[in-house]
Amino acid sequence: MTSLSLPARRTATATIAALVAGFTLCTSSIASSAEQRTDHRRPGAARIVGSGDFVLPYLSDNDVRSFSFDAVAAPYSIPRPKIPTGLPVDARGTVRISHHSADQNVTYTSEGQVECLVTGPNMATVTALITKVSHEETGSLGKRVGLSVYDGGKGGKADRVGFSWNGVNLLPNSEDAEVGTCMAPAPYAPVVKGGYTVTHAELAPLPRP
Structure with missing residues (x-):
């Protein structure tokens, strides 16, 4: 060397x-x-915003039905029994529901506090606890409802919604079943006025111990 x-x-x-x-x-x-x-x-937080009127594909009437959403993901923000950290699907915001009955000339409204939000590309599923109602006889106060949205693009012409009542969430004895967090049927009802914007984001990772 x-x-x-x-x-x-x-x-x-x-x-x-x-x-x-x-x-x-x-x-x-x-x-x-x-x-x-x-x-x-x-990515930013998952979100759904917007308002729209929709029709039921199996029913022809002059009623006006609409949903309004202002919901955003808030992972691990709602402690639950045996789940003190909360869940990755936790969310906050408001859902407003309106149904004008043409036959009765009455508009039924309710408002719910969003607790859960899950998104996929162009789609969202939300559950909310009903905190306000215009007519107590509807029996929805305090109940959890599930809603789904399909964002069909600019203008809202291809948007659709789904919801967990009106015959889509029944037990074998034809009674309404309880709705679980973030549970809702596929968005089956076409939006005819207005529209929604869904911002998709992957679920947040588990918090570090």
């Missing part, structure tokens, strides 16, 4: 140190750029 003189060894050592410093700086820059790209691409 050829030995280096003292000056040569110093030069070689300086060169290696410079290379290590440069490599470290380059690696740091790459990591920083990667972090910036990751932050830039990080």
